[in-house]
Amino acid sequence: MDNYQPVIGLEIHIELKTSSKMFCQCSASYFGKPANTQVCPVCLGMPGALPVANKKAIEWTILIGKALNCQINSFSKFDRKHYFYPDLPKGYQISQYDEPIASHGWVEIAYKDQAKNALTKKIFRIRRVHLEEDTGKLIHSKNGTLIDFNRSGVPLVEIVTEPDFDNSDDVKRFLEELQVIIRYLGVSDADMEKGTMRMEPNISLRYQISKIKNQKLPNYKVEVKNINSFRFVKQAIDYEIKRQIEILKEGKTPLQETRGFDEKKGITYSQRIKEKASDYRYFPEPDIPPLVFTKKYLDSIKVPELPWQKVERYVSLLGIRYEEAFILTRDKNLADYFEKINTKFKTQIANLNLKIQNPSQLIANYIVNKKISSQLPPDEFINKLIENLRPKEVDKNLLEEVINKVLKENQKAVLDYKKGKVNAIMFLVGQVMREMKGKVEAKIVKEEIEKKINKK
Amino acid sequence: MLLGKSVTEILALIKNKKISSKEVIDYFLKRIEKYNKKLNAYLTVNKSYKADKSKKIKVPIAVKDNFCTKGIRTTASSKVLANFIPPYESTVTKRLIDTSFFILGKTNMDAWAHGSSTETSDFGPTKNPWDLSRCPGGSSGGSAAAVSSYLAPAAIGSETAGSIRQPGSWSGVIGLKPTYGRVSRYGLIAMASSLDCPGPLTLTTEDAAFILKIIAGKDEFDATTAPNEVPDYVASLKKKKKFIIGITDEYLNGVDCEIKNAFYQLVEILEKLGHKIKKIKLLSPKYSISVYTIIQRAEVSSNLARYDGIRYGNDRTFFGSEAKRRIMLGTYVLSYGYYDAYYKKAQKVRTLIIEDFKKVFKEVDMILAPTTPIPALKLGEFEKYPFFGEMMDVLNEPAAIAGICAISFPFGLTKKENLPIGLQLMGRWFEEENILNLTHQIEKETDFLGVIKKGVKNYPD
Numbered sequence: 001m002d003n004y005q006p007v008i009g010l011e012i013h014i015e016l017k018t019s020s021k022m023f024c025q026c027s028a029s030y031f032g033k034p035a036n037t038q039v040c041p042v043c044l045g046m047p048g049a050l051p052v053a054n055k056k057a058i059e060w061t062i063l064i065g066k067a068l069n070c071q072i073n074s075f076s077k078f079d080r081k082h083y084f085y086p087d088l089p090k091g092y093q094i095s096q097y098d099e100p101i102a103s104h105g106w107v108e109i110a111y112k113d114q115a116k117n118a119l120t121k122k123i124f125r126i127r128r129v130h131l132e133e134d135t136g137k138l139i140h141s142k143n144g145t146l147i148d149f150n151r152s153g154v155p156l157v158e159i160v161t162e163p164d165f166d167n168s169d170d171v172k173r174f175l176e177e178l179q180v181i182i183r184y185l186g187v188s189d190a191d192m193e194k195g196t197m198r199m200e201p202n203i204s205l206r207y208q209i210s211k212i213k214n215q216k217l218p219n220y221k222v223e224v225k226n227i228n229s230f231r232f233v234k235q236a237i238d239y240e241i242k243r244q245i246e247i248l249k250e251g252k253t254p255l256q257e258t259r260g261f262d263e264k265k266g267i268t269y270s271q272r273i274k275e276k277a278s279d280y281r282y283f284p285e286p287d288i289p290p291l292v293f294t295k296k297y298l299d300s301i302k303v304p305e306l307p308w309q310k311v312e313r314y315v316s317l318l319g320i321r322y323e324e325a326f327i328l329t330r331d332k333n334l335a336d337y338f339e340k341i342n343t344k345f346k347t348q349i350a351n352l353n354l355k356i357q358n359p360s361q362l363i364a365n366y367i368v369n370k371k372i373s374s375q376l377p378p379d380e381f382i383n384k385l386i387e388n389l390r391p392k393e394v395d396k397n398l399l400e401e402v403i404n405k406v407l408k409e410n411q412k413a414v415l416d417y418k419k420g421k422v423n424a425i426m427f428l429v430g431q432v433m434r435e436m437k438g439k440v441e442a443k444i445v446k447e448e449i450e451k452k453i454n455k456k
Numbered sequence: 457m458l459l460g461k462s463v464t465e466i467l468a469l470i471k472n473k474k475i476s477s478k479e480v481i482d483y484f485l486k487r488i489e490k491y492n493k494k495l496n497a498y499l500t501v502n503k504s505y506k507a508d509k510s511k512k513i514k515v516p517i518a519v520k521d522n523f524c525t526k527g528i529r530t531t532a533s534s535k536v537l538a539n540f541i542p543p544y545e546s547t548v549t550k551r552l553i554d555t556s557f558f559i560l561g562k563t564n565m566d567a568w569a570h571g572s573s574t575e576t577s578d579f580g581p582t583k584n585p586w587d588l589s590r591c592p593g594g595s596s597g598g599s600a601a602a603v604s605s606y607l608a609p610a611a612i613g614s615e616t617a618g619s620i621r622q623p624g625s626w627s628g629v630i631g632l633k634p635t636y637g638r639v640s641r642y643g644l645i646a647m648a649s650s651l652d653c654p655g656p657l658t659l660t661t662e663d664a665a666f667i668l669k670i671i672a673g674k675d676e677f678d679a680t681t682a683p684n685e686v687p688d689y690v691a692s693l694k695k696k697k698k699f700i701i702g703i704t705d706e707y708l709n710g711v712d713c714e715i716k717n718a719f720y721q722l723v724e725i726l727e728k729l730g731h732k733i734k735k736i737k738l739l740s741p742k743y744s745i746s747v748y749t750i751i752q753r754a755e756v757s758s759n760l761a762r763y764d765g766i767r768y769g770n771d772r773t774f775f776g777s778e779a780k781r782r783i784m785l786g787t788y789v790l791s792y793g794y795y796d797a798y799y800k801k802a803q804k805v806r807t808l809i810i811e812d813f814k815k816v817f818k819e820v821d822m823i824l825a826p827t828t829p830i831p832a833l834k835l836g837e838f839e840k841y842p843f844f845g846e847m848m849d850v851l852n853e854p855a856a857i858a859g860i861c862a863i864s865f866p867f868g869l870t871k872k873e874n875l876p877i878g879l880q881l882m883g884r885w886f887e888e889e890n891i892l893n894l895t896h897q898i899e900k901e902t903d904f905l906g907v908i909k910k911g912v913k914n915y916p917d
Binding site: 040041044046053147281287288 | 522
């Protein structure tokens with residue numbers, strides 16, 4: 001990539017699934033509801049209406065902050081962020097400016113580097129996690145634009161990373177990990193299609209003169225909006241990097257702007273030029289007293305076992321391979337399912353006359369490779385598993401018949417084997433196994449074939 | 457029979473079946489019919505009273521037009537909201553209706569409460585009932601004039617810095633500004649959110665105590681309301697408490713001679729009643745003006761942002777020039793690079809003012825001062841003063857900035873022009889009980905009630 005190094009930071013919005021909205025008692029679940037039916041004077045920004053902060057949303061933001069290894073600030077407050085837009089009924093959004101609930105965190109991502117065949121770990125810093133309210137939604141039609149305020153005031157958590165990313169693969173991995181973490185916490189569905197998770201990458205490039213890492217941030221940045229899948233984030237970033245390199249090579253500086261992403265064409269397009277940072281005229285929200293958290297309160301908010309911690313436990317304590325452990329932990333329900341089976345199976349295994357080296361790995365394999373459906377209740381899964389593991393009664397006559405047939409049809413392989421091509425036997429074993437539809441162990445087949453050929 | 461009767465007296469009459477709620481309401485509607493054209497105290501009159509089967513006792517009360525009243529037009533005296541009929545009830549009016557009040561009508565005010573004369577109303581100024589060529593004060597001028605001319609036995613006003621006490625003083629009635637957070641702001645069209653405070657304007661101290669008891673207290677819809685228990689303000693009027701009362705020269709600078717004389721006269725009476733008068737030092741009110749101007753403009757520019765023309769029918773061209781001036785100044789002080797120099801600094805000075813009061817309140821129970829430097833100005837005179845007459849609130853702003861409670865009451869008339877003089881007591885945070893108690897003592901021992909009665913008699917049935 002020549003001497004240009006991408007500098008990428010992320011802004012992620014997570015809509016919380018609290019039962020009520022951020023500052024009023026309206027239902028926060030607006031998806032699919034008729035327009036303007038989940039509204040009240042507060043979320044419509046009516047004259048005289050006042051916000052009262054949702055305790056659960058604050059608690060969940062602290063939880064997210066903790067899960068992202070942030071420092072939770074014992075003093076926090078809400079601020080008004082002013083701008084005019086039809087979907088913003090008060091003319092300001094209640095957000096947080098200089099005293100976010102959480103800051104200075106980090107997230108570690110781990111992945112198998114295919115080239116090195118080794119586990120790679122990277123840390124990305126979280127700048128801040130703050131709480132704000134969502135806006136209404138504009139619905140554009142032929143006859144004009146309509147506003148639906150059902151979403152207005154739904155709690156929204158904003159997570160901002162440091163510009164620590166230099167490639168789109170890491171961004172995608174980070175976002176995937178973040179999504180899993182949020183889902184583990186049970187505070188949001190983090191569903192990109194429904195818009196409960198939204199992300200905006202900020203992309204720019206800096207010139208790398210020597211091998212020493214240039215730490216200076218570029219004097220511009222491009223923000224890309226309206227991206228609703230991880231794949232598209234990667235596409236958008238890759239496109240931006242290419243586009244910006246071309247501009248920089250001409251000796252120009254890309255414009256500081258907000259760009260949209262066209263998923264059909266896989267390109268970004270200019271939406272709004274931002275000459276300088278917008279002046280939002282922030283000031284402390286006078287309608288909501290500042291938030292002061294006691295240590296006791298903060299300590300009472302407990303983070304559950306997170307996906308990466310589960311992976312570590314599976315690998316180190318259960319002896320499962322990283323790959324399966326990773327897959328099993330992507331969905332908390334699946335991980336729970338696995339653990340339930342794992343515990344039950346281990347108690348049952350003593351009574352079975354089976355030799356299994358690592359039952360946890362075995363179960364993991366069965367689930368990951370979908371050898372048995374994980375839709376089954378755990379007990380049924382275990383029954384099927386045991387059935388699969390029992391040594392099979394072999395129909396000796398049938399086996400002999402099949403072997404004879406296979407050897408007859410594959411004279412060349414038999415000859416090869418006789419000439420010393422030991423591997424040829426495996427082909428024959430495979431053929432027999434296929435005919436037997438797997439109802440016999442390969443070891444037995446191999447022994448029988450060897451006997452037959454050597455006899456001849 | 458009814459002329460000049462207080463809310464408490466009317467309630468007793470209805471309870472004793474001497475008169476019905478309907479007769480009382482009709483009585484006031486008739487008076488409004490007779491005098492409102494002249495005074496322009498009401499913007500909207502509520503003629504919808506129907507005696508319900510429960511025969512619940514209802515006493516009429518006037519409400520400033522910046523309280524949202526469900527189904528009754530609420531304009532904040534701005535054309536921007538000329539056709540706004542709220543779909544919800546403010547906490548203050550809800551509590552009044554739920555007890556024993558009927559909203560008689562909505563009173564005129566300075567548009568968005570921006571002013572001290574009721575002249576910035578988009579629906580014409582209210583006249584001072586004592587002298588129709590003069591201002592009633594503001595911004596709760598309609599409420600003050602309605603009570604003063606007995607077009608209502610009591611009214612609700614709101615104060616950001618002087619908007620209850622100053623018109624109370626100029627119109628010759630009692631005006632109570634409770635501690636910030638004592639009364640819910642839910643449904644009160646915001647002017648400066650960190651200062652706004654609803655309160656009653658009444659004919660007697662007892663009525664002020666009675667109404668405060670109803671409207672005060674924690675509200676789940678206003679996170680800034682205090683959880684402090686609401687005492688029985690009326691019952692506690694009976695004890696004749698003795699107080700240490702602070703007076704300070706800082707509040708007498710530039711005050712009209714006749715008002716100063718009234719002030720010293722009251723000091724003498726208080727001493728005779730056995731209270732202790734103590735000279736104190738307080739920060740000059742001029743600091744409060746600077747702090748107030750910045751904080752209030754900043755919050756105004758934010759609070760008016762919602763009237764962007766998309767809802768409520770009328771767009772931003774309907775804003776009057778005073779609102780525009782305040783939006784501009786507020787936007788400026790909140791702008792990037794100026795925030796620290798103005799808003800943040802103002803908040804720091806605000807803290808100093810609060811500390812200053814805290815210090816003083818260790819020495820004294822309350823502070824006595826004039827409410828206004830001069831009696832009611834003539835209509836139109838305000839334009840000659842900088843900040844459109846906010847200087848008339850100079851003696852009210854420190855208490856507003858500090859969020860303490862204060863009460864203004866009439867204390868005689870000027871000899872020259874026969875205009876009411878107002879004096880005020882400022883008390884500690886959440887000690888409305890004490891300032892009401894002393895006002896009640898003054899009411900019983902002096903003839904200031906005579907001023908109120910005299911005012912009412914100017915408007916015979």
